[in-house]
Structure formats: structure tokens, C-alpha cells
Amino acid sequence: MNNLIIRVATDDDIEKISGIFTEELEHHINMLPERFQFADRIFTSAWYHNLIKNPEKLLFVADLGGNLVGLLLLKLKRSPDDPIFKPRVFARVEELAVSERFRRQGIGQRLMDHALEWAIQREADEIELAVWEGNPGAIALYQKLGFEADRRKMRIIL
Numbered sequence: 001m002n003n004l005i006i007r008v009a010t011d012d013d014i015e016k017i018s019g020i021f022t023e024e025l026e027h028h029i030n031m032l033p034e035r036f037q038f039a040d041r042i043f044t045s046a047w048y049h050n051l052i053k054n055p056e057k058l059l060f061v062a063d064l065g066g067n068l069v070g071l072l073l074l075k076l077k078r079s080p081d082d083p084i085f086k087p088r089v090f091a092r093v094e095e096l097a098v099s100e101r102f103r104r105q106g107i108g109q110r111l112m113d114h115a116l117e118w119a120i121q122r123e124a125d126e127i128e129l130a131v132w133e134g135n136p137g138a139i140a141l142y143q144k145l146g147f148e149a150d151r152r153k154m155r156i157i158l
Helices: 011-031 045-053 107-121 136-144
Strands: 004-008 057-064 067-078 089-098 126-129
Touching: 004 107, 011 045, 011 057, 011 067, 011 089, 045 057, 057 107, 067 107, 089 107, 107 126, 107 136
Parallel strands: 089 126
Antiparallel strands: 004 057, 057 067, 067 089
16 A cells, blocks of 8 residues: 555545545444434535544545545644543543445555554643444454553443
């Protein structure tokens, strides 16, 4: 993947970005049909422009010869003012998606490398993310990159 470029998304990327987000949603629907559903018109022009103009967020794309094959959405956050928690600045990975036919080729890792660099430049203390238990490929990638679980969200279906 020598010709893979990781760059910040632009206004011109909306069509390709919406395709990757749609593919990611379909993946989640297949993985957890009791939780996810397809909805028309999620990825509108207004939604996209609000996303890329938000100063607290950054959308990286993986560009392979003019084709977008992956994306990573980050948000810079500050911990709420709470007397029992230490103040911290952290980056949260809100979305990481690689088109299915390009998975397991190092693209997710390259995107995460850029996320790490971006967070360090903003003096973040850490990067955090959430991953669905039913997504072993993503879990394996994050563990390979050094991520560790620090809490577990649990539920009971009634």
C-alpha cells in the first residue's frame, strides 16, 4: 500500500465518505440486527458539512489512488468537572471503518497511527474508543495497537 495517503476529509469527499459509512452500518446491522437498523438519508450534505466543520472533530480518510477505502473520526474531549475524577484531555475514536475488500491490509493501523499523532499534538493524555464485543476483527486490531479494556458496559435484555 505504498500509494495509500491518509489525509483530512474535504468537502469533495461526501459521496465516497457516505458509501463507507453506509458499508459500516450494514456491517453493524449484520453483526447486531437487534441493535442497528438502516435509515434513509442519514449521511446528508448538511450532516457531512457540520461534521467536517466541527473544530472538536477530525475526519481522516484513507485515499488509495483517488478512491477512499477507509475513514477515522476523532473527537477531542475534556473530562467533566467532577471532584472524584482527575482532569484529563483525551481523544475519542468515534468511527473507524475500512471498506471490506481492503480490510486486513494495514489501513486501519495507518489511520490509527494518524489518530495517535493528532492526539499527541493536542496534548491529549490518552485515546479511548468503544468496540462491540461481536467484532473480533476490530478487537484484535485494537489489542495489536496496545489498547486495553479499562471498563465493561453490560446489559440485560428485558
